[in-house]
Amino acid sequence: MPMHCKRALLLGLLLWAIAAAAQEAPVRLPETLPVAELLRAGPMNGHATQREVVIWLQTWAPAQVQLLYREEGMPEDSARITPPYFAGPETDYTVHISIPYLEPGRRYVYDVVLNDTILTLPYQPRFQTQPLWQWRTDPPTFTVAATSCFYVNDPPYDRPGRPYGGDFQILTHLARLQPDVMLWLGDNTYLREADFGSPTMMSYRYAHTRSHPLLQELLATAHHYAIWDDHDYGPNNADRSYVLKGAALRLFQQYWANPSYGLPGTPGVFTQFTWGDVDFFLLDDRFYRSPNDAPDDSTKTMWGEAQLTWLIDALTYSRAPFKIVANGNQILNRYTRFESVAARFPRDYERLLQEIVRRRISGVVFLSGDRHHTELMRYQPEGFYPLYEITTSPLTAGPSNIEENNPLRIEGTLLRERNVVLLTFSGPRTDRVLTITAYDAQGQERWRYTIRARELRPPEP
Numbered sequence: 001m002p003m004h005c006k007r008a009l010l011l012g013l014l015l016w017a018i019a020a021a022a023q024e025a026p027v028r029l030p031e032t033l034p035v036a037e038l039l040r041a042g043p044m045n046g047h048a049t050q051r052e053v054v055i056w057l058q059t060w061a062p063a064q065v066q067l068l069y070r071e072e073g074m075p076e077d078s079a080r081i082t083p084p085y086f087a088g089p090e091t092d093y094t095v096h097i098s099i100p101y102l103e104p105g106r107r108y109v110y111d112v113v114l115n116d117t118i119l120t121l122p123y124q125p126r127f128q129t130q131p132l133w134q135w136r137t138d139p140p141t142f143t144v145a146a147t148s149c150f151y152v153n154d155p156p157y158d159r160p161g162r163p164y165g166g167d168f169q170i171l172t173h174l175a176r177l178q179p180d181v182m183l184w185l186g187d188n189t190y191l192r193e194a195d196f197g198s199p200t201m202m203s204y205r206y207a208h209t210r211s212h213p214l215l216q217e218l219l220a221t222a223h224h225y226a227i228w229d230d231h232d233y234g235p236n237n238a239d240r241s242y243v244l245k246g247a248a249l250r251l252f253q254q255y256w257a258n259p260s261y262g263l264p265g266t267p268g269v270f271t272q273f274t275w276g277d278v279d280f281f282l283l284d285d286r287f288y289r290s291p292n293d294a295p296d297d298s299t300k301t302m303w304g305e306a307q308l309t310w311l312i313d314a315l316t317y318s319r320a321p322f323k324i325v326a327n328g329n330q331i332l333n334r335y336t337r338f339e340s341v342a343a344r345f346p347r348d349y350e351r352l353l354q355e356i357v358r359r360r361i362s363g364v365v366f367l368s369g370d371r372h373h374t375e376l377m378r379y380q381p382e383g384f385y386p387l388y389e390i391t392t393s394p395l396t397a398g399p400s401n402i403e404e405n406n407p408l409r410i411e412g413t414l415l416r417e418r419n420v421v422l423l424t425f426s427g428p429r430t431d432r433v434l435t436i437t438a439y440d441a442q443g444q445e446r447w448r449y450t451i452r453a454r455e456l457r458p459p460e461p
Contacts, residue, residue: 038063038115040060041058041210042058042210043056043057043112045125045224046257048130050130051100051104053129054098054257055096056096057097058211066081066085068110069099069110070108072106092203094254105133107126107127123216125220127223141424143422144425145423147182148188148395149396150395151187152189152208154208157192164397167396167418168396169441170442172214173439174443177422179222180223183367185226185368186285187328191231199247202244203254206232210255226282228328229329230328239286239291240286240289249269260272263310266310268288269282270283270303279318279322281314283307283328288306298347302329312359320363323364327341328368329341330389332377333377333391334349335407353381357458360458362385362456362457363456365434367391372399374392375410375414376413377389383459390423390436418440419441421439423435433450435448
């Protein structure tokens with residue numbers, strides 16, 4: 001081919017690429033983007049210990065990221081600054097900034113510094129370290145907000161008709177409740193049909209949801225932990241056969257700041273953390289899950305052998321007065337035709353409950369989402385203490401219209417509307433109390449229930 005023809009061909013290909021790019025989502029060019037507009041989502045407080053915290057955020061374009069922080073109430077000239085981190089395309093412009101060597105039981109205020117410029121936000125980001133209470137005082141009083149099913153509308157890719165997401169003011173009301181911890185119990189975003197066949201578009205969905213304006217203050221003032229369910233993992237009711245589950249796991253790790261993800265040789269989103277004197281066990285109900293319609297034999301599983309063994313061992317090791325076991329799907333509800341461990345995966349259910357009873361594990365409370373309604377269930381195993389399960393859903397997705405009769409449900413706790421549940425742990429070390437409070441989308445209390453740790457102890461043999 002003559003040289004002038006090659007040049008013409010290359011020019012044509014270049015023009016075609018430019019035209020194709022113009023049909024894609026608008027590009028935020030770094031050289032034209034003011035520093036004040038570089039921040040896309042966050043900052044979000046992640047895992048916190050007594051001396052270290054992790055902060056997550058996302059930018060629109062490549063940027064140097066630092067945090068300027070100081071103890072609350074201290075003068076500005078006492079502030080310290082983190083080393084620079086770089087937000088780049090290889091992590092979808094997300095960063096996880098670790099701040100170690102803090103002091104226990106302190107509250108800090110901080111600012112985001114992008115490209116050496118301090119951003120002014122409409123709220124004050126804050127994080128905290130956990131108190132060093134052991135051998136010194138009673139455990140601290142603290143609150144945990146729990147929720148699931150966070151749907152943010154995106155009309156070009158939503159189903160036609162009435163918007164499925166709504167009542168976003170609940171995010172503002174939730175921030176005003178000032179929880180110490182926020183537990184996201186799955187369906188924390190909703191992958192659409194246009195998303196879950198492409199890791200790139202799955203990332204777009206995560207970023208679109210995370211950047212909702214009313215979410216930002218909550219992200220920057222509570223400490224956030226998460227598990228997934230089907231809609232933030234893949235297609236509806238997705239299981240271990242989903243071919244992009246590896247990409248989904250990498251994406252989850254990019255957008256959350258949990259203490260760990262799975263175990264060596266056993267990937268997944270399951271993990272454990274402690275806040276105050278309470279242990280939280282976060283489960284992965286998708287990565288190892290058999291199909292819902294698989295034969296109901298000894299091989300059918302939701303959690304997989306390795307994860308279930310880990311959970312039983314971790315519960316056995318724990319000495320916490322409350323052991324909160326969080327799962328995307330319900331666990332105790334055998335009366336549903338929808339997804340539940342007891343109803344669809346009886347082998348996992350029976351083994352877990354048998355081991356809790358056999359090993360005389362105290363203080364177990366289950367926590368779940370998924371169902372687009374909220375309820376509190378109570379199940380009494382023979383000769384054992386009552387097992388409770390708190391289901392909390394939805395945050396902004398559509399509420400369910402139909403619910404079967406559930407004899408495990410405690411009367412007065414069913415909510416068929418957008419809501420959030422707050423768990424408050426209080427009381428002296430020898431008499432810890434869990435208070436469960438449900439709030440509607442207007443921030444109004446709808447019901448309250450109290451469980452004492454001493455009620456969750458096996459009877460003497």
